[in-house]
Amino acid sequence: MHSSLAMRSPFFAASNIRLSGQNSMTTIIAGTFDNLPKAQRAVQDLHVHGCRDDDIHVFHNNAPGQHGAFPIGGDEMANPKAKGATREALKGAAAGAGVGGLAGALAGALGAAVGASTGAWVGALVGALKGLGSEKHDDPDERRPAGVVVAVQVPSGTPEAEVERILKQDGASTVEKAEGEWGSGEWQDFDPVAAPQPVDQEPPEILYRIAPGGRGQWNVFEGGAGKLLSDFPGRDEAINYATALASAKPKAVVEIYRAGGELESSRAFSAPQGPTRRRRH
Template sequence: MSNIIAGYLQTQDQVKRAIESLVVEGDFAPDQISSFFVNPAGQHDSYGLGGDRDKSPGAKQSGEGLAAGMATGGAVGAAIGMAGVVVAGPLAPAMGALLGAHVGGLVGSMRSMKERGEEETGPDGADNTEPQRASGMLVAVAASGPERQAQAMDLLARVGATRIEKADGTIRAGDWTDFDPLTPPQLAGRPAPASA
């Protein structure tokens, strides 16, 4: 495993210029450079039926919430239905219970989809959602040491790369073999060059 610096580019021409710049100006080995398109979130086809995950990360307790909501909604609906027996007849409690269970199930499962106690925002008011990897053309290069990493970041930035990130991984024969599109990106700050 090595340190990898990667940046997003808009066009194929930028990708070509980035690779040329990394090889010519940066003296990076061509087989240590990888370029590929990152699909939008949810479209990585990790599963046979499509998608990225077998379960939605926010829906861990939705089954429990569904059951609780159905029980509560069914009881409330049956009670309301009892009041409607005079108007709707003897089926009113059953219909009220069914409608109440349906609405209660929807509300209960939605309320429990997030982790219990998880806030919408952090203590500083910032959004508490997990960052997702952007979609687009990605050029990545294996760069060991702070000076080589800074050089790779500068070269990528010069050709227009945005969202430059740092990762650990393996680039072998031009292929980032252990790239995981579901791993949240670690946006790179510019490392300070080593003092002489």
């Protein structure tokens, strides 16, 4: 749940506004501030740099888990930090039952049953405590934090980088970029539980590997796991194919291997500049 803090509609739930036919998809840059004065200063600076009132939406975003998305409240089925507890409890129960049963077997059949039951209970308890928060989960930094959000529909003629700079210099704890629906001066399809995409987040690097295959073919694989994309009768054809794929990615690397798995050369790409470095072995 989020509430608008804009002067035109104070504390109005922007998520309830849906003016079909009047909204448009656009690039939105948004910063989250820990207090209202910082957000207001950012709005003033944005005005100075050409942003109008209708280009800026200011609202409060609640903390994760407090958005009221479910009828009974909240927005998460479970605490992400407790995801590892169930799995570790089951593992602990199995191990505890085995140890307890072995010890009880020395005292006869009845002792084995009691020992297994007690061992399972103790093992489950220890396992749950061990697993609490042990499983990888969404880090709080990867979930949109609570605070005052200043969302900007970047106006024509204003560089996105300038909007990002203003939000950062005025104290935004996070600055994100999204493609969203904008209408009546507000971010209409804002999703408070969606993971934000930080503007300075490095794009993932895609790996393409070229290696000789059977019957004189040359194979092109994607990723370290070796997903086969295609094969070609000639080496140059395989290289051209992989190079074309890599050139279309924000960051990519093409590696060429000799028979036997020896790396011959690799080439890194960064769109739109193209190749940025080359090294040979």
